[in-house]
Amino acid sequence: MSHDVETELTAAVSAQFARTPDPRLRKILLALTSHLHAFARETALTFKEWRQGVEFLTRVGHMSRDGRQEFILLSDVLGLSMLVDAIEHRTQESATESTVLGPFFVDDALTRPNGADIGAGHPGDLLLVNAVVAGADGHPLADADVVVWQSDEDGRYDIQYPERDGYFLRGRFRADAQGHVQFWTIVPPAYPIPDDGPVGDLLNASDRHPWRPAHVHFHISAAGHRTLVTHLFVAGGAYLDSDVVFGVKQSLVVDLAQHAPGTAPDGRACPAGWKTLDHRFQLSAL
Amino acid sequence: MSHDVETELTAAVSAQFARTPDPRLRKILLALTSHLHAFARETALTFKEWRQGVEFLTRVGHMSRDGRQEFILLSDVLGLSMLVDAIEHRTQESATESTVLGPFFVDDALTRPNGADIGAGHPGDLLLVNAVVAGADGHPLADADVVVWQSDEDGRYDIQYPERDGYFLRGRFRADAQGHVQFWTIVPPAYPIPDDGPVGDLLNASDRHPWRPAHVHFHISAAGHRTLVTHLFVAGGAYLDSDVVFGVKQSLVVDLAQHAPGTAPDGRACPAGWKTLDHRFQLSAL
Numbered sequence: 036m037s038h039d040v041e042t043e044l045t046a047a048v049s050a051q052f053a054r055t056p057d058p059r060l061r062k063i064l065l066a067l068t069s070h071l072h073a074f075a076r077e078t079a080l081t082f083k084e085w086r087q088g089v090e091f092l093t094r095v096g097h098m099s100r101d102g103r104q105e106f107i108l109l110s111d112v113l114g115l116s117m118l119v120d121a122i123e124h125r126t127q128e129s130a131t132e133s134t135v136l137g138p139f140f141v142d143d144a145l146t147r148p149n150g151a152d153i154g155a156g157h158p159g160d161l162l163l164v165n166a167v168v169a170g171a172d173g174h175p176l177a178d179a180d181v182v183v184w185q186s187d188e189d190g191r192y193d194i195q196y197p198e199r200d201g202y203f204l205r206g207r208f209r210a211d212a213q214g215h216v217q218f219w220t221i222v223p224p225a226y227p228i229p230d231d232g233p234v235g236d237l238l239n240a241s242d243r244h245p246w247r248p249a250h251v252h253f254h255i256s257a258a259g260h261r262t263l264v265t266h267l268f269v270a271g272g273a274y275l276d277s278d279v280v281f282g283v284k285q286s287l288v289v290d291l292a293q294h295a296p297g298t299a300p301d302g303r304a305c306p307a308g309w310k311t312l313d314h315r316f317q318l319s320a321l
Numbered sequence: 322m323s324h325d326v327e328t329e330l331t332a333a334v335s336a337q338f339a340r341t342p343d344p345r346l347r348k349i350l351l352a353l354t355s356h357l358h359a360f361a362r363e364t365a366l367t368f369k370e371w372r373q374g375v376e377f378l379t380r381v382g383h384m385s386r387d388g389r390q391e392f393i394l395l396s397d398v399l400g401l402s403m404l405v406d407a408i409e410h411r412t413q414e415s416a417t418e419s420t421v422l423g424p425f426f427v428d429d430a431l432t433r434p435n436g437a438d439i440g441a442g443h444p445g446d447l448l449l450v451n452a453v454v455a456g457a458d459g460h461p462l463a464d465a466d467v468v469v470w471q472s473d474e475d476g477r478y479d480i481q482y483p484e485r486d487g488y489f490l491r492g493r494f495r496a497d498a499q500g501h502v503q504f505w506t507i508v509p510p511a512y513p514i515p516d517d518g519p520v521g522d523l524l525n526a527s528d529r530h531p532w533r534p535a536h537v538h539f540h541i542s543a544a545g546h547r548t549l550v551t552h553l554f555v556a557g558g559a560y561l562d563s564d565v566v567f568g569v570k571q572s573l574v575v576d577l578a579q580h581a582p583g584t585a586p587d588g589r590a591c592p593a594g595w596k597t598l599d600h601r602f603q604l605s606a607l
Binding site (some may be wrong): 040041044045047048051052054055056057060061062063064066067068070071072073074075076077078079080081082084085089092093095096097099104106107110113114115116117118119120121122123125136240241242243277281 | 326327330331333334337338340341342343346347348349350352353354356357358359360361362363364365366367368370371375378379381382383385390392393396399400401402403404405406407408409411422526527528529563567
């Protein structure tokens with residue numbers, strides 16, 4: 036059988052998808068066909084490998100349930116999530132850089148007042164976050180919606196605990212008139228992405244570690260501005276050079292300031308001291 | 322953000338996978354990264370579309386359970402299954418052409434004696450199949466293992482019925498000294514692939530019908546020869562020009578002979594007549 040048969044087959048599939056009524060879907064399906072077929076031809080993919088691929092994807096699907104989205108993890112470790120993020124920001128004006136959403140965002144985090152402690156009851160070094168949300172022109176964005184989430188001291192997110200009671204280390208804040216948001220939390224640790232499933236097997240087979248450097252997630256939206264999805268990474272931590280999901284950008288790596296034991300500015304007693312993270316986010320106009 | 326960021330990202334992912342110890346897996350992962358990223362860049366895939374893709378694949382995974390392999394269906398309608406089949410046979414010597422395995426093969430079909438009726442108790446026009454299995458040089462392949470399966474009159478396979486008792490319209494035969502296999506069945510109908518899931522939604526959105534032309538599946542193996550996975554399609558039936566899985570090859574379309582009411586050669590009374598399908602399969606040497 037000649038390679039002509041293969042190119043004829045690709046043409047036959049494309050001819051079917053070329054009739055897709057919606058032009059955007061048509062473009063995507065034609066490109067998908069073209070690249071998927073090119074991948075199979077270039078690797079001379081065998082039937083056995085195809086079966087392994089089907090079984091792998093089936094495992095990824097079965098693993099994707101509440102609190103675990105294995106397809107997002109797969110996209111993340113393949114660099115696709117960061118690529119889509121880069122493509123989305125091709126035309127971005129000067130603004131805070133974005134990074135991956137990750138699989139642990141939830142849209143219905145409880146709204147907390149400024150100054151609240153989202154880490155209450157969780158062990159870890161106290162961290163006071165002071166964030167200002169501004170437009171690219173520097174004007175503070177009053178009433179900006181700021182959703183934050185991070186892992187606990189064991190490197191796990193609330194929704195990874197099936198028996199949890201409500202959310203923790205997660206919250207939604209509203210910026211005040213100066214665009215200011217403040218909350219207490221704990222210093223996040225580096226952590227491995229869930230690696231007991233097929234994505235973990237893939238990392239293992241390719242001799243890659245599953246670790247992400249320590250970070251806090253931010254999802255910030257404000258009227259008239261592009262929503263910003265990003266992290267702040269803790270400077271000096273491990274894995275900043277080898278984030279398994281390729282999410283680190285230098286502008287997002289921030290220093291924490293250390294404070295001696297005493298009383299924080301808001302009156303909180305910190306007998307073991309505390310750290311602060313001050314950051315100014317800039318959103319580009321729509 | 323410039324396109325340089327995107328190519329740097331692809332390079333960073335490739336650099337990680339370049340360390341994969343197994344050379345074949347390394348090649349596959351590097352090609353996957355390259356083509357997946359090229360697909361996203363070329364289409365300027367948006368975050369919203371990426372999420373839709375994640376949700377689509379998750380649905381495909383959840384749909385893939387006993388008796389239903391939605392990822393195989395997806396591969397089939399994208400032409401990937403037939404492409405892998407074509408690639409596997411790039412170096413094929415003269416032999417019967419192959420086609421897709423499909424999602425309804427099972428490896429443990431009951432062995433039946435030559436002449437058995439795999440359609441017993443199922444309505445449909447009686448069909449007597451006479452097959453000969455030979456090598457590419459024409460020598461009969463005694464003891465060849467021949468697994469056959471097909472849909473019932475409603476276009477469904479046994480394993481699509483959750484409440485079924487054992488297999489039906491499916492069997493395993495052993496060729497006799499002349500390479501001959503004979504069995505009774507019913508004339509298969511054209512049928513739609515299962516289209517109540519995400520693959521059906523994809524077909525619908527791309528204005529494609531879900532139908533396959535009528536066929537009987539064969540999986541034939543013999544010592545010293547390449548296993549043959551193929552169908553025989555019923556000549557004159559619908560959808561031969563637009564098989565949803567791109568599986569039709571002209572050499573696999575066969576005429577059925579019609580016989581008047583009476584007694585078949587093996588003594589079976591056929592008051593409504595019967596049809597015969599005679600075919601010679603040729604397997605290439607290993």
